[in-house]
Amino acid sequence: GQQLNQSPQSMFIQEGEDVSMNCTSSSIFNTWLWYKQDPGEGPVLLIALYKAGELTSNGRLTAQFGITRKDSFLNISASIPSDVGIYFCAGQGEGGGSNYKLTFGKGTLLTVNP
């Protein structure tokens, strides 16, 4: 099946620093999604990207859909303690009919030191 490589696996940063994480795939995706998961909760959608080259922001978060459609990155600027959590990328293929399955990266664990 399709595989997503998400890096880094974990990050430990100081409050106020910027953060960057990315996902790469051997397959082309039509949609890239970024989620954040807090302990004991489900993933929450942060940003959705639908076009190659698209750059989208959500507050301090910025994500881009790679030109090749095989990669995406997420940046967090001026990190704060509540940014702590696991960040997942997910790619969605063209599907067709009833088949629009998501492929998830294994996550980036972010720790922010106040």
Next chain:
Amino acid sequence: DAGITQSPRHKVTETGTPVTLRCHQTENHRYMYWYRQDPGHGLRLIHYSYGVKDTDKGEVSDGYSVSRSKTEDFLLTLESATSSQTSVYFCAISGRGNQPQHFGDGTRLSIL
């Protein structure tokens, strides 16, 4: 927050017993999904539904069955639970297949 309720939130049971997890949504979304989340594997799709009585398998469907008799409810059943099915199970919904999925808060299932 998307109106998704998973029940129970926690369950401990024994090997060989049947287990049913419920996902209830109030968004009237057509698509519903069941995932399991395990360390080192991330989120993996078990089964999904694209309408009432319309379901299909995901990548890790062995040992699981699903049913969807009405739009708002999607049930996941482990007919005879095994220890390898100890996991956190998440339900997700989307309005259309190509729209982003929104997740419930999960069910932590332990099989002893």
